[in-house]
Amino acid sequence: MTTQINQDDINKKLWSCCDIFRGTISADIYKDYILSMLFLKYLSDVWQDHYDNYKKQYGDEPELIAEMMKSERFILSEESNYKYLYKKRHEAGNGERIDQALHAIEESNLSKLRGVFQDISFNSDKLGEEKQKNEHLKDLLEVFAEAELDLRPSRVGKLDIIGNAYEYLIAKFAAGGGSTAGQFFTPPEVSDLMAEILDPQEGDEMCDPCTGSGSLIMKCGRKVQQNHNGSKNYALFGQESIGSTWALAKMNMFLHGEDNHRIEWGDTLRNPKLIDSQGQLLQYDIVTANPPFSLDKWGHDGASDDKFGRFRRGIPPKTKGDYAFISHMIETLKPQSGRMAVVVPHGVLFRGSSEGKIRTKLIEENLLDTVIGLPANLFFGTGIPAAILYFKKKKDDKKVLFIDASREFDSGKNQNKLSSENVKKIIKTFNDREAIDKYSYLASLEEIKENDFNLNIPRYVDTFEEEEEIDLEVVLKERKQLKAELGEIEIQMEDFLKELGY
Structure with a gap:
């Protein structure tokens, strides 16, 4: 009988893999190796599970089974299988063997995994000198062989367990x-x-131009699945500038069964790669991103000659790329159905100069729909408060909704977090599009113009709390009483000191 395991068991065992490297190698380096090994182990276990099922069905017919395996979602050779690497773990050359296995997987599955492992080398000196490296990798192979990390579908059930891990x-x-x-x-x-x-709706084309690990854009895809009986009638697009992070996104998509995607590797602002056959930017129903805050050196020098006309409303400052990402995203929205959500630092709401001019034009074109202020210390790597800007190509009114959700959160030891109640309140307010005392306000374009197109949320949502009036007579009375009590205590202290001989 096959024993089922739960998500927590897998998660805890995977996190324990890090103990192999802690103290000798930084997490920034070893995270890519652990995530890649998880991917390799999952592929191998799925392959083996399907092979074993065919063997039960057709008996010991290796040629027939080999033919049947050609119709699998991916192809895996014997030398690129985890079992082969595990058997050889005590021999020298673990790093080289794992690299060869990954390259073989890539070559056999180019349409899905082209270039995914080119930035990852298990034979790298980053893992230490040869003896230490070989020992680390032997230990890693052995941890992944433990029962908790038997990732066969017949054991773990649905695919999402691996994607979630x-x-x-x-x-x-x-x-x-x-x-x-x-x-x-x-x-x-x-x-x-x-x-x-x-x-997100069925048929939507969705893009994240700052893809990262792909989790944000995949959430949009899963929303379609949840609302439309598991439908995968949508397409995901993205671009990521960091090679190793792009590889994470590709593997993440694969593990979640998101085959209808196109994720490019490159700098979105300097060299957008999501273009059509005429060389124009692709356009989408949904565009969403959490770009790097106030990116320095984003490509300012070449912005005035941008062949896509993305900066026609103005060129953002050289040392702050926030409006460069916003400008790019706006230009990739479909003219009728396009809608967009982007995370920004609060400076984007009120900074002047060229940013103020771009902001003014976006508001005057009635593209901005909602501003949501978020709590501080919510995002990894920065403690500053952020906001979500929501844009629509076709709006129903000429107003902007301001929501101040900055004071409602669960505080953690190192990181604040929005609770499910906090999120529900924001969503209800967003959908109702109504003013709530000290929480939201629906501003007309005329009001925003009167504020010089400054979007600083306190200008629209008054969160001021009146201080309780102080009764001075009561305070004076309490002060006299305290002075009297203090006098009595001093007399008692003098008596005690005399008794002690002082």
Whole structure:
């Protein structure tokens, strides 16, 4: 009888794999090796499970089974199988063998995994000198051989358990990743909120131009599945500038069964790769992103000659790329159905100069729909408060909804978090589009113009709490009483000191 295991068992065992490297190698380095090994182990276990099922069905007919296995979602050779690597673990050359296995997997599955492992080398000196490296990798292979990490579908059930485990690891690495964490992960409650307000529908084409690990855009896809009986009638697009992070996104998509995707590797602002046959930017029903906050050196020097006309409303400042990402995203929205949610630092709401001019034009074009202020210390790698800007190509009114959700959150030891109640309140307010005392306000474009197109939330949502009036007579009376009590205590203290001989 096959023993079923739960998500927590897999997650805990995977996190324990890090003990192999802790103290000798930084988490920034070893995270890629653990995530890649999880991917390799999952492929091998699925392959073996399906092979064993065919063997039960057809008997010992290797040629027939080999033919049947050609119709699998991916192809795996004997030398690229985890079992082969595990058997050889005590021999020298573990790093080289694992690299060869990954390259073989890539070559056999180019349409899905082209280039995914080119930035990952288990034979790298980053893992130490040859003897230490070989020992670390032997230990890693042995941990993945333990019962908890038997990832055969017949044992773990549905595919999402593996995808969830992958995202669990990514979240854990992000939590300890310092200033680099935000480059590859958006907190799940924030991505849930963004997916909810974007309201993805069947047939939608959706894009994240700052893909990271892919978790944000996949949330939008899962929202379609949840609302339309498991339908996968949608397409995911994205671009990511960091090679190893792009590889995470590709593996994450694969583990979640998201085969209808196109994730490019490259700099979205300097070299957008999601273009059509005429060389124009692709357009989408949904565009969403959590770009790096106030990115320095984003490509300012070439912006005036941008062939896509993305910066026609103005060129953002050289040292702050926030409006560069916003401008790119706006230009990739479909003219009728396009809607967009982007995470920004609060400075985007009120900074002047070229940013103020771009903001003014976006508001005057009636593209901005909602501003949602979020709590501080919500995002990995930064403690500053952020906001979500929601844009629509076709709006029903000429107003902007302001929501101040900055004071409602669950505080944690190192990180604040939006609770499910916090998220529900934001979503209800967003959908109702009504003013709530000290929480939300629906501003007309005329009001925003009167405020010089400054979107700073306190200008619209008054959260001021009147202080309780102080009764001075009561305070004076209490003061006299305290002075009298203090006099009595001093007399008692003098008596005690005399008795002690002082």
